[in-house]
Amino acid sequence: MKRAAVPLAVLAIIALLLAPLRLNGYAINLLYVTVLSIALAYGWNIISGYAGYFSFGQIAFFGVGAYATALIVVNLHWYWMAAALAGGVLALALAIPLGYVMLRLRGPFFAMGMFGMAQMVRVLVTAVPATGSGSGLFLPPGSGITEVYYWTLAICLGAIALTVWIDRSAFGLRLQALREDEQVAATLGVETTRAKITAFGLSALIPGLLGGGYALFLTYIEPDAVFSSRLDLQSIVMAILGGLGTVWGPLIGGLVMTQISEALWARFPQIYLMIFGGLLVVLLIALPRGIVPALAARFARRSGA
Amino acid sequence: MPQMRKRRRVVLQAWHMSAPLLVVEDVSLAFGGVQALNGVSLEVREGEIFALIGPNGAGKTTLFNVISGVLRPDGGDVRFAGRSILGWAPHRIARAGVARTYQIVRPFGRLSVVDNVAVGALVHARTIGQARNDARDVVGFVGLGAYADRPASSLTLTQRKRLEVARALALRPKLLLLDEVMAGLTPTEMDGMAEFVQHLSERGIAAIAGIEHVMRLVMRISHRIVVLDAGRRIAEGDPAAIQTDPAVIEAYLGAPLAGAG
Amino acid sequence: MILLQLAINGVLLGGVLALSALGFNIVFGVMRVVNLAHGDFVVLAAVFAAFGFAQFGVNPLLLLPLTIVAGFAAGALIHHVLLRRLPGEVASAEASSLTLTFGLSYFLTGAGLAAFGGRFVSVPYLTGAFRVGEVSVPQARLLAFVVAVVLSLGFALLLRSTALGRAIRATSQNLDGALACGVDVDRVRTLAFAIGTAVATAAGTLMSFLYNLNAQQGVLFTVNAFAVVVIGGLGNYTGAVIGALILGLTESFASYFMGATLAEAAPYLLFILVLLFAPGGLRGRRAA
Numbered sequence: 001m002k003r004a005a006v007p008l009a010v011l012a013i014i015a016l017l018l019a020p021l022r023l024n025g026y027a028i029n030l031l032y033v034t035v036l037s038i039a040l041a042y043g044w045n046i047i048s049g050y051a052g053y054f055s056f057g058q059i060a061f062f063g064v065g066a067y068a069t070a071l072i073v074v075n076l077h078w079y080w081m082a083a084a085l086a087g088g089v090l091a092l093a094l095a096i097p098l099g100y101v102m103l104r105l106r107g108p109f110f111a112m113g114m115f116g117m118a119q120m121v122r123v124l125v126t127a128v129p130a131t132g133s134g135s136g137l138f139l140p141p142g143s144g145i146t147e148v149y150y151w152t153l154a155i156c157l158g159a160i161a162l163t164v165w166i167d168r169s170a171f172g173l174r175l176q177a178l179r180e181d182e183q184v185a186a187t188l189g190v191e192t193t194r195a196k197i198t199a200f201g202l203s204a205l206i207p208g209l210l211g212g213g214y215a216l217f218l219t220y221i222e223p224d225a226v227f228s229s230r231l232d233l234q235s236i237v238m239a240i241l242g243g244l245g246t247v248w249g250p251l252i253g254g255l256v257m258t259q260i261s262e263a264l265w266a267r268f269p270q271i272y273l274m275i276f277g278g279l280l281v282v283l284l285i286a287l288p289r290g291i292v293p294a295l296a297a298r299f300a301r302r303s304g305a
Numbered sequence: 306m307p308q309m310r311k312r313r314r315v316v317l318q319a320w321h322m323s324a325p326l327l328v329v330e331d332v333s334l335a336f337g338g339v340q341a342l343n344g345v346s347l348e349v350r351e352g353e354i355f356a357l358i359g360p361n362g363a364g365k366t367t368l369f370n371v372i373s374g375v376l377r378p379d380g381g382d383v384r385f386a387g388r389s390i391l392g393w394a395p396h397r398i399a400r401a402g403v404a405r406t407y408q409i410v411r412p413f414g415r416l417s418v419v420d421n422v423a424v425g426a427l428v429h430a431r432t433i434g435q436a437r438n439d440a441r442d443v444v445g446f447v448g449l450g451a452y453a454d455r456p457a458s459s460l461t462l463t464q465r466k467r468l469e470v471a472r473a474l475a476l477r478p479k480l481l482l483l484d485e486v487m488a489g490l491t492p493t494e495m496d497g498m499a500e501f502v503q504h505l506s507e508r509g510i511a512a513i514a515g516i517e518h519v520m521r522l523v524m525r526i527s528h529r530i531v532v533l534d535a536g537r538r539i540a541e542g543d544p545a546a547i548q549t550d551p552a553v554i555e556a557y558l559g560a561p562l563a564g565a566g
Numbered sequence: 567m568i569l570l571q572l573a574i575n576g577v578l579l580g581g582v583l584a585l586s587a588l589g590f591n592i593v594f595g596v597m598r599v600v601n602l603a604h605g606d607f608v609v610l611a612a613v614f615a616a617f618g619f620a621q622f623g624v625n626p627l628l629l630l631p632l633t634i635v636a637g638f639a640a641g642a643l644i645h646h647v648l649l650r651r652l653p654g655e656v657a658s659a660e661a662s663s664l665t666l667t668f669g670l671s672y673f674l675t676g677a678g679l680a681a682f683g684g685r686f687v688s689v690p691y692l693t694g695a696f697r698v699g700e701v702s703v704p705q706a707r708l709l710a711f712v713v714a715v716v717l718s719l720g721f722a723l724l725l726r727s728t729a730l731g732r733a734i735r736a737t738s739q740n741l742d743g744a745l746a747c748g749v750d751v752d753r754v755r756t757l758a759f760a761i762g763t764a765v766a767t768a769a770g771t772l773m774s775f776l777y778n779l780n781a782q783q784g785v786l787f788t789v790n791a792f793a794v795v796v797i798g799g800l801g802n803y804t805g806a807v808i809g810a811l812i813l814g815l816t817e818s819f820a821s822y823f824m825g826a827t828l829a830e831a832a833p834y835l836l837f838i839l840v841l842l843f844a845p846g847g848l849r850g851r852r853a854a
């Protein structure tokens with residue numbers, strides 16, 4: 001199984017690289033949104049899956065990246081990828097002091113605190129005139145979906161590579177230890193604050209980088225579009241469904257989810273949300289640890305027998 | 306009797322010669338209205354097996370929490386290897402050489418036994434591979450070799466107690482704080498653990514400060530004992546002296562009835 | 567005068583917020599579950615009441631017993647079928663209950679949208695106001711406040727003077743102790759969750775007098791309840807009432823002095839500040 005994985009991955013990447021040459025507009029949009037949400041799920045998985053700090057506010061960094069990119073492109077006329085990069089760096093720069101403050105909170109307090117933080121950022125953006133005061137900003141047309149897609153794909157692959165590294169590194173072990181029991185980790189020599197803030201920063205950098213692409217994709221941004229609770233929800237559900245704190249959870253969860261989501265959207269637009277929420281509940285009861293750990297357990301049992 | 310007295314003198318001489326590794330000075334801590342620690346002072350010397358005993362709720366675990374940096378005392382000082390470690394973050398104290406176990410075992414349930422131990426080993430190892438190798442050695446050393454790759458949540462209570470010790474040992478501490486590692490073990494296992502603790506001390510691996518309720522073992526292996534009761538230090542001495550100390554006997558039998566005297 | 571008026575508005579709002587928060591608080595106190603679907607129960611009841619009023623002219627106060635019973639039944643069912651089955655491992659229990667109620671929240675939002683559509687509705691009931699000098703007291707708000715206070719008192723009575731109430735308080739304070747005293751914790755939890763949702767739906771019915779709502783606004787009320795409870799101290803029932811008054815006053819004053827847009831941020835700001843600087847709530851007692 002392990003040996004088949006590498007060529008399979010190479011094939012998949014080649015297919016993803018060639019996809020824009022072959023696909024029509026609808027399909028490429030769908031592919032973009034899929035890759036985007038998987039990348040967001042990987043970003044969320046670091047702080048929430050590996051470090052165990054459930055955040056309901058990482059979408060704030062996505063919004064910050066999107067607005068920063070839009071403002072830079074509109075006012076300074078940078079090439080958009082440079083602006084998006086700056087957006088990511090800004091998200092990271094904001095995340096470090098914010099993490100220092102917010103990561104003192106634990107469990108539901110952190111989760112809801114981050115939710116409140118994201119809402120405040122959204123309200124502030126709406127109130128500031130430079131951002132178009134909630135009525136939005138138009139971006140100059142020109143960059144096609146293909147560019148946005150490649151940018152997003154690159155970040156998604158980068159996020160996967162980063163997760164593979166984390167999963168095998170001392171840093172990842174420290175994160176998992178503090179997820180299990182922060183006090184014990186600290187008395188075993190883990191510098192928990194630093195590890196948490198690093199994880200939080202990475203979990204902000206990824207959506208921060210992705211936000212700029214999304215702004216270009218929409219060509220017009222407003223607060224509700226980029227501080228999108230739907231995207232946030234979707235990526236969180238993907239990571240949980242696939243398996244929190246696992247390397248392949250967000251990818252597997254993401255693929256399964258987009259299939260289900262697309263089918264539901266098309267067939268039951270009226271009760272889409274209802275089925276979606278219900279499905280999450282049922283899956284959580286059936287596979288409390290997600291798809292990847294369930295498969296791993298089954299595989300281990302079979303090969304052990 | 307004379308034989309006993311002689312042994313006691315020898316031990317005391319050894320004690321005065323070795324340097325103090327840990328000095329707790331006049332430490333106080335209150336939880337709301339409960340004065341958990343009330344001006345407690347004590348010393349642990351290098352190479353020593355030191356026991357901290359006292360009735361339930363005496364403040365023993367709280368003192369360990371203060372030493373390991375988990376709690377900050379209201380007053381007093383804690384010095385380790387000559388430096389005050391008061392106000393240090395727990396990870397810094399751990400890296401300086403003070404390791405502890407938890408009375409109520411707290412394994413990292415979803416991590417393997419080796420990874421549980423590797424967390425501590427990371428402090429000295431240069432790579433994670435090396436940390437895991439070191440961890441494997443320690444896991445074997447405490448007799449959990451057969452369970453190395455199982456998740457810690459699958460261990461029995463006895464095994465979890467061993468895991469607590471293994472994680473702490475992986476830090477290569479100069480001082481090992483053991484909080485009731487005997488509780489819940491069978492008599493044979495207790496003897497095994499006692500031997501293990503003696504081995505650590507004799508080989509100079511670490512000084513031991515243990516909280517223990519199992520008096521048979523405390524009296525057999527410890528060099529020196531401090532007794533806490535209701536947050537105060539009520540006695541100090543070698544096992545023989547403690548066993549006959551009236552204050553200690555009273556604390557364990559309970560205070561005389563109010564109004565009776 | 568305007569200050570007095572704002573204060574009155576704030577207190578009247580605070581009464582209804584307190585009721586909603588009590589429901590949230592009992593669930594947290596007994597089960598250590600942050601119920602992210604709490605606000606959806608509130609909103610669903612509100613939208614339902616507005617629907618009943620618009621379609622059949624049913625007085626929402628008459629609907630109150632119905633929404634309470636329905637909320638209770640739904641809560642008991644949800645706990646019995648879903649929450650009870652979550653894995654009990656300490657490390658993941660919190661995460662999985664958050665996730666579960668998160669999914670439930672979307673389910674209820676979707677159900678509300680499917681059943682009642684996305685239009686913002688409210689109950690145009692008792693639209694007049696009492697005038698006392700220059701101060702006006704909207705009748706609907708006053709009524710909602712009075713009913714909320716009555717229900718909150720009933721809730722307090724239930725907690726204080728019934729065997730169930732004692733079992734609930736015992737479980738909130740010390741799970742192991744309650745287990746040792748032979749409390750049927752599973753049953754207490756089911757009842758606590760059922761009472762929590764019943765209180766939420768009751769509060770929601772009253773909210774229909776105060777707000778224009780659609781099924782997607784649930785999050786607002788979850789956050790409100792969470793904010794109230796954080797300010798008052800989790801699991802602390804008197805604290806929740808004080809927290810609700812503080813939040814009601816904050817919303818009332820902020821929307822006057824800061825404008826509607828920025829005022830939206832006020833509850834978030836307030837609760838983040840309390841979380842960071844007074845983690846046990848304003849009434850002390852640190853959360854464990």
Ligand SMILES: Nc1ncnc2c1ncn2[C@@H]1O[C@H](COP(=O)(O)OP(=O)(O)OP(=O)(O)O)[C@@H](O)[C@H]1O
Nearest residue numbers: 336339341359360361362363364365366367368408
């Ligand atoms: N986190 C805490 N909050 C409030 N009170 C506490 C806390 N930890 C300990 N206490 C109280 O401080 C006192 C000392 O407790 P401690 O756990 O140190 O006792 P101990 O000597 O270790 O007892 P045991 O032998 O039962 O383990 C007790 O009265 C206990 O209830």
Ligand SMILES: [Mg+2]
Nearest residue numbers: 365366367408
């Ligand atoms: Mg103790």
